[in-house]
Amino acid sequence: MNSSSHTSFDRLPIVDVSGLFSSDLDQRLATARELDRAARDAGFFYVTGHQVTRAQQAALIDQAQRFFAAPDDWKMRYYIGQSRAHRGYVPEGEEVFASGKRDRKEAFDTGRDLPADDPDVQAGTPMLGPNQWPDQPGFREDIGSYYQAAIELGRALFRGFSLALGLPETHFDAFLSKPPSQLRLIHYPLDASAEDRPGIGAHTDYECFTILLPTAPGLEVMNGDGKWIDAPPIDNAFVVNIGDMLEVWTGGTYVATSHRVRKVKQERYSFPLFFACDYHTVVEPLPQFATPEALAKYPPVSAGDHLFAQTAQSFTYLKERLARGELVLPDGSKDLASFGQQARYAGIA
Secondary structure, three states, X not given: OOOOOOOOOOOOOEEEHHHHHOOOHHHHHHHHHHHHHHHHHOOEEEEEOOOOOHHHHHHHHHHHHXXXXXXXXXXXXXXXXXXXXXXXXXXXXXXXXXXXXXXXXEEEEEOOXXXXXXXXXXXXXXXXXXXXXXXXXXXXXXXXXXXXXXXXXXXXXXXXXXXXXXXXXXXXXXXXXXXXXXXXXXXXXXXXXXXXXXXXEEEOOXXXXXXXXXXXXXXXXXXXXXXXXXOOOOOOOEEEEEOHHHHHHOOOOOOOOOEEEEEOOOOEEEEEEEEOOOOOOEEOOOHHHOOHHHHHHOOOEEHHHHHHHHHHOOEHHHHHHHHOOOOOOOOOOOOOXXXXXXXXXXXXX
């Protein structure tokens, strides 16, 4: 791993990305330089100046609160195991990280809503297909509105990263025609018996980067010294972190930062949008990062196959399908926690 990629930061940097939406190239370049510094120094940073409205954020939170307050048997009508596109309700204990621990959280997974006659859906491409929409007034509209706004922010960030890496501003657009970018609605129930201690196992995110809207403290990020740093919410700011695919593209210059969620007593919600590139994109170090060391460490990887393999090793219903021979992991699939600081500091609690 590139040892200079992360500093011993004790708080996350803040990047005002309003300049990315400017018609002035100099402003966009200045913002891109800020993004580049944050990605290299920490791989995790706050984003302000985005264009996702407070109303869209509030509607998302309200819909999630209403959904998760419903009876379990009603939520299980939308169980993710019924979906061939990995969409729907994720009950407590369904997801297991590399540590093998089951986490006390429930979730609802959505993505780009593709019709059954879409060519990629007909071809059986994993992670692509229709959403399961619960019978809850306004859910589809409010979640869809937030999803689209967050996707537009992600596209703007990718243009910023393009400039930061010395590429044409639209370089990554070619890989964003139909990405399996997933929005998760996550609920951590009130747990009066919980002690303030590590909860969700340390992990990196499998996609290019993540745009997170949290409602309460609990997120911890690993710095360059392998120490855990608190990342509390900031009003009207998103938390953005580098994922596995951007680590590969930059040959380890940007590192997928390991993070975890601390167990806390309070009820909390979290809304990560995992911004992916198109399923069949082959990701390898860009020419300016293609040193012999980087090429040896980061052989070409199919973005979609990596996402599917990591997901299939994390979710109980998919592991059961693997065990029954209904699914097969793609050739060359990596084990969980194969990227980022967690791989570098394996064994650090």
